[in-house]
Amino acid sequence: MSGSKKTFVITRFDPDRDEAPRQQSYEIEVDPRWKVLDALNHIKDEVDPSLSHRWSCRMAVCGSCGMMVDGKPSLTCKDSLADHGDTVEVAPLANFPVVRDLVVELEGFLDKLKQVKPWIIRAKERAVEEGTHRQSPAEHQEFKQFSMCINCMLCYSACPVVANEPDFLGPAAIALGHRYNLDSRDEGDHERQEVFRGEGSVFSCSYANECSEVCPKNVDPAAAVNQAKFRAVIDWATSFVVPRGGEG
Amino acid sequence: MKQWLLRLEPIIWLLFGQGILLGTLLLTGWILVVGLAIPLGLVPAEALSYERAHALASSLVGKLVLLALCALPLWKGAHHIRSLAIDFGGAERDTAVAGCLYLIAIVGSLLAIAAVVRL
Amino acid sequence: MGRPAHPDAMKSSRPSPTRMAPPQMPSEYPMGGRYRAYTLFDATGFVYLLVGLLGVRVVWALGDGPVAWAQLQSELQNPLYVGFHLLALLSVLFVGVRFFRLFPKAQPPRIGPAKPPPQPVILGGLYAAWLGVTLLMAAILSGGLL
Amino acid sequence: MLEIVEHDIVIVGGGGAGLRAAIAAVEADPAASVAMISKVYPMRSHTVSAEGGAAAVAREDDNFEMHGYDTVKGSDFLGDQDVIQYFVEQAPRELTRLEHWGCPWSRNEDGSVATRAFGGMSTKRTWYAADKVGFHMLHALFQHSLRFDRIVRYDEQFVTKLVVVDGAVRGVVALDVREGNMRLFLGRAVILTTGGAGKIFPFTTNGNIKTGDGMALAYREGVALKDMEFVQYHPTGLPGTGILITEGTRGEGAYLKNGRGERFLIEYDHGVGHKAELGPRDMISRAIIREMEAGRGVESEWGLVVHLDLTHIGEERIMSKLPMVRELCQIYVHVDPVHEPIPVRPVVHYMMGGVDVDIDGATSLPGLYAAGETACASLNGANRLGSNSLTECLVFGARAGQHAIAFAKGSSGANQSACQDIAEQESARIESLRARKGGSERIAGLRAEMHHSMETGCGVYREQDSMDDTVRKTTELRERYAALKLEDDSRVFNTELIAALELGNMLLVAEAVAVSASHRHESRGAHARRDQPTRDDQNFLYHTLCHWDSGGPRLDRKDVTLGKWEPEERKY
Numbered sequence A: 001m002s003g004s005k006k007t008f009v010i011t012r013f014d015p016d017r018d019e020a021p022r023q024q025s026y027e028i029e030v031d032p033r034w035k036v037l038d039a040l041n042h043i044k045d046e047v048d049p050s051l052s053h054r055w056s057c058r059m060a061v062c063g064s065c066g067m068m069v070d071g072k073p074s075l076t077c078k079d080s081l082a083d084h085g086d087t088v089e090v091a092p093l094a095n096f097p098v099v100r101d102l103v104v105e106l107e108g109f110l111d112k113l114k115q116v117k118p119w120i121i122r123a124k125e126r127a128v129e130e131g132t133h134r135q136s137p138a139e140h141q142e143f144k145q146f147s148m149c150i151n152c153m154l155c156y157s158a159c160p161v162v163a164n165e166p167d168f169l170g171p172a173a174i175a176l177g178h179r180y181n182l183d184s185r186d187e188g189d190h191e192r193q194e195v196f197r198g199e200g201s202v203f204s205c206s207y208a209n210e211c212s213e214v215c216p217k218n219v220d221p222a223a224a225v226n227q228a229k230f231r232a233v234i235d236w237a238t239s240f241v242v243p244r245g246g247e248g
Numbered sequence B: 001m002k003q004w005l006l007r008l009e010p011i012i013w014l015l016f017g018q019g020i021l022l023g024t025l026l027l028t029g030w031i032l033v034v035g036l037a038i039p040l041g042l043v044p045a046e047a048l049s050y051e052r053a054h055a056l057a058s059s060l061v062g063k064l065v066l067l068a069l070c071a072l073p074l075w076k077g078a079h080h081i082r083s084l085a086i087d088f089g090g091a092e093r094d095t096a097v098a099g100c101l102y103l104i105a106i107v108g109s110l111l112a113i114a115a116v117v118r119l
Numbered sequence C: 001m002g003r004p005a006h007p008d009a010m011k012s013s014r015p016s017p018t019r020m021a022p023p024q025m026p027s028e029y030p031m032g033g034r035y036r037a038y039t040l041f042d043a044t045g046f047v048y049l050l051v052g053l054l055g056v057r058v059v060w061a062l063g064d065g066p067v068a069w070a071q072l073q074s075e076l077q078n079p080l081y082v083g084f085h086l087l088a089l090l091s092v093l094f095v096g097v098r099f100f101r102l103f104p105k106a107q108p109p110r111i112g113p114a115k116p117p118p119q120p121v122i123l124g125g126l127y128a129a130w131l132g133v134t135l136l137m138a139a140i141l142s143g144g145l146l
Numbered sequence D: 001m002l003e004i005v006e007h008d009i010v011i012v013g014g015g016g017a018g019l020r021a022a023i024a025a026v027e028a029d030p031a032a033s034v035a036m037i038s039k040v041y042p043m044r045s046h047t048v049s050a051e052g053g054a055a056a057v058a059r060e061d062d063n064f065e066m067h068g069y070d071t072v073k074g075s076d077f078l079g080d081q082d083v084i085q086y087f088v089e090q091a092p093r094e095l096t097r098l099e100h101w102g103c104p105w106s107r108n109e110d111g112s113v114a115t116r117a118f119g120g121m122s123t124k125r126t127w128y129a130a131d132k133v134g135f136h137m138l139h140a141l142f143q144h145s146l147r148f149d150r151i152v153r154y155d156e157q158f159v160t161k162l163v164v165v166d167g168a169v170r171g172v173v174a175l176d177v178r179e180g181n182m183r184l185f186l187g188r189a190v191i192l193t194t195g196g197a198g199k200i201f202p203f204t205t206n207g208n209i210k211t212g213d214g215m216a217l218a219y220r221e222g223v224a225l226k227d228m229e230f231v232q233y234h235p236t237g238l239p240g241t242g243i244l245i246t247e248g249t250r251g252e253g254a255y256l257k258n259g260r261g262e263r264f265l266i267e268y269d270h271g272v273g274h275k276a277e278l279g280p281r282d283m284i285s286r287a288i289i290r291e292m293e294a295g296r297g298v299e300s301e302w303g304l305v306v307h308l309d310l311t312h313i314g315e316e317r318i319m320s321k322l323p324m325v326r327e328l329c330q331i332y333v334h335v336d337p338v339h340e341p342i343p344v345r346p347v348v349h350y351m352m353g354g355v356d357v358d359i360d361g362a363t364s365l366p367g368l369y370a371a372g373e374t375a376c377a378s379l380n381g382a383n384r385l386g387s388n389s390l391t392e393c394l395v396f397g398a399r400a401g402q403h404a405i406a407f408a409k410g411s412s413g414a415n416q417s418a419c420q421d422i423a424e425q426e427s428a429r430i431e432s433l434r435a436r437k438g439g440s441e442r443i444a445g446l447r448a449e450m451h452h453s454m455e456t457g458c459g460v461y462r463e464q465d466s467m468d469d470t471v472r473k474t475t476e477l478r479e480r481y482a483a484l485k486l487e488d489d490s491r492v493f494n495t496e497l498i499a500a501l502e503l504g505n506m507l508l509v510a511e512a513v514a515v516s517a518s519h520r521h522e523s524r525g526a527h528a529r530r531d532q533p534t535r536d537d538q539n540f541l542y543h544t545l546c547h548w549d550s551g552g553p554r555l556d557r558k559d560v561t562l563g564k565w566e567p568e569e570r571k572y
């Protein structure tokens, strides 16, 4: 296959040198079978070793390589160069503080992830000797989709509410909290409801649905967030009927 | 105030959601006939002569439908305008904006109740 | 590049000594490209608010008696009103189409023991209900029924 | 400025093994404080990419004896049988624990955990979560770990050196990638769980981060690397990228076919007999190479391949059990396995060798432990059975965590100023590397030469001459590394500096692989020599130990622990 030339306009930022992010162009020979990530790696290896970006698995499962490509959040190891024109713009994910070049700050997400308690909560822990839980394929199916999140952050960079409301838990974190709420092994719904109705409220979501449009793993976080609203309403309504012990 | 809003979020969302769902279901025919067909003369105005209109409206079902049709869209409206305000950079003022908008929705809903009650 | 996002968007609770470039909004937001439909959806809020208030006025006039009612009916013939109702019709159609597409997946897979029907069924049901209610409403209001 | 933090134990790595070790440590001692340092966010660790499954006895028709024997035989009798015994007994407990922690294992209709067939396993004992097993296990472990406040994470920090004072490990020194500064982590025990080193080869299923760092860290401090010559080639990688197509495909009934459309594992004698596609990886990889050499390969735009055929399995089954395989094929080779066969060829996959540890995960250096792919507990011997290694990460990750915390409790604190001196020196070394001007060697250049040399010398089939060439070449590259040229001297998120450090580690590991390989004059498991095609238990039934000694590798040997099963001919 013969190569062709493409120009990559890449956002660069080094906090020690640059006041603000700037753009730098690279014209390189590309293989038409490449993904966007292959081009970035080529630039780093052969043209400009100072370019910084994250990647590892190159098979769309580790979630490190999310960037804005031509203005859209994209998993660069999955995004074919063939789907882009002669000039490709690559920028760090929108809605995130930028650490360097194409690298964004992820700690904010990890805070949010921890808030939703993404682990199995049970009144009484099961002992190993008791064996595995029984969970039917149908019960598994209920949460399966929401357990597919690779934490790639594309949804956060597409969501308008994330851009405006720093407290908002955001699509992926809510999807993961909701995933545990739907798991037949979990009993932590009430604990998570408090989080879902608190500062980062699920109700902040205005159902832009852009999170689901850009999700590379078909997690459909918008579905999770809005199902979570439904549950929150039901939980709120039943709290009048059935008063809760303890956790209030 | 912000805490209050947070606590009320479920009920606001419920009314908002119904504003979209029931509102859209009911409004389509309503706008078609009352807003367009009759004023444009496509349907004779006698169809909603005072007697007939009043008879339809003052039944219990009529009252409920009218109440839903007037009040719920106010909530969809208020909630979406709030979100629009945030879209255009008003996140800082959200609590105040939301307060005003929901106040409009509340007053409007009360008026709607009054309007159907006095039929 | 877009406008700046909220300066604290996706900020960490742990402060970092390293200066970071502030977060930017997606470049097309809020009015361009893939965000247009969403922003329009929000913007129909104005129309719904006015339609609701107008509805209150209509019902109020009906309560005020035949004179007020006749007065209102002629007022509605004003091109401004007709124009607004045209816009309202478009808005309602747009809201319906967008929202009904998004509605089914927002159903939790289960509330207690109850499971909602499959998503295509919900969607079909919504469209059927929309058509049905609209026809019924139109028929009743225009005197074709009752 | 050097920052100093202190914890009871320090875990290097946040993959399957590291997370399991951390959880085991805080469970064993809820008062303990555990530092978990990882050069990437834990959920990016390469455990995430494992597809096929994790092995543990689960069915009525299965037992520890069978799992044990399969593993011993798979290892070509180089596995230590006490380790294997412990492993098979703990395996079901560990996978059950993971189930309790939320791992979404695929289920049978009755709600029990489903199992699938895997290469070299005599019955269905591989637990799976569709074909994203590593992903689900890693995220379940990571998310579960978030509930323990005593596990303190240091993400995106690159460990560059172990701190050894008075003959025991006292902590590590790490580069904070984000801030660009160095940090000294003091701990009374250190566990290395840094994963494999597939990246020393050009064509591998491994991700960018698998650069053998932990092996190099331990090796430099005098700890031996064991059985490094055994590099597993997986039979079915996608040409071009090396992305893995899981053995789970064959577990679900896929066929391997040559250019004539024959199921060559059945048509020709490749040693796997009736097991056909469910034979062990080393044998099937060799069979594919032989088919290609016999002119029965398939020409493709990526060169010679063979076909992995799933078309008879049906869309429904593929979507429920192998959805990721379909997705990967569509994205990376533009083939839909529902309708067309997948082009595949053997690809470097796994390091059987690693840091020499005993059954507790302890190395010869007091306080230093290792687990997961970076360690060699001699579970896998000369050839790992597919789906044993994810379980290994759990079983030996947990054990290393428990033993490290027990060791830490019994050990007194270090001489802090001695540790600090080491850390200062290390800081200076990294700083000078970062700020280096001049130099003549490019990172990408050295890496490419290493890749080429490893592929020719330590491929599926090996010969003395080419192995010796590779030994010479890797030694030469390691020396040329001193003249490395760096162009990026920035402080924040300097990935060129990281690449340079990783290259240094890889060159050490590559040399150890080549040296170890060149001295094993027999064929065993994954080490297959054309010039010595048979196994020689008389002379080579031992583990190779490779030490770093006065500036070069020195080989040594260690006995294999036999037991129930005496070596016999390995036939399927």
Ligand SMILES: Cc1cc2nc3c(=O)[nH]c(=O)nc-3n(C[C@H](O)[C@H](O)[C@H](O)COP(=O)(O)OP(=O)(O)OC[C@H]3O[C@@H](n4cnc5c(N)ncnc54)[C@H](O)[C@@H]3O)c2cc1C
Pocket (backbone or CB within 6 Å): D012, D013, D014, D015, D016, D017, D018, D037, D038, D039, D040, D041, D042, D045, D046, D047, D048, D049, D050, D051, D052, D053, D054, D055, D133, D134, D157, D158, D159, D160, D193, D194, D195, D196, D205, D206, D207, D209, D210, D213, D214, D244, D246, D349, D350, D371, D372, D373, D374, D386, D387, D388, D389, D390, D391, D393
């Ligand atoms: C594509 C693929 C598919 C596989 N499928 C299967 C399968 O189906 N079944 C099976 O049993 N096995 C499978 N394996 C093997 C198995 O996945 C691995 O052996 C196992 O996941 C290794 O886990 P680990 O915890 O040892 O290392 P990893 O998951 O690789 O984690 C290494 C960790 O160490 C950290 N680290 C490394 N270097 C440093 C440093 N210098 N400083 C700080 N931190 C560092 C990394 O950040 C990372 O967190 C597969 C492997 C691959 C590549």
Ligand code: SF4
Pocket (backbone or CB within 6 Å): A148, A149, A150, A151, A152, A153, A154, A155, A156, A171, A172, A175, A211, A214, A215, A216, A217, A218, A219, A220, A221
């Ligand atoms: S929900 Fe989708 S887009 Fe968001 S982080 Fe998870 S995988 Fe990425």
Ligand code: F3S
Pocket (backbone or CB within 6 Å): A158, A159, A160, A161, A162, A170, A171, A204, A205, A206, A207, A208, A209, A210, A211, A212, A221, A222, A225
């Ligand atoms: S894009 Fe944001 S607004 Fe809601 S539906 Fe998704 S979280």
Ligand code: FES
Pocket (backbone or CB within 6 Å): A055, A056, A057, A058, A059, A060, A061, A062, A063, A064, A065, A066, A075, A076, A077, A078
């Ligand atoms: S590199 Fe792992 S998701 Fe792209």
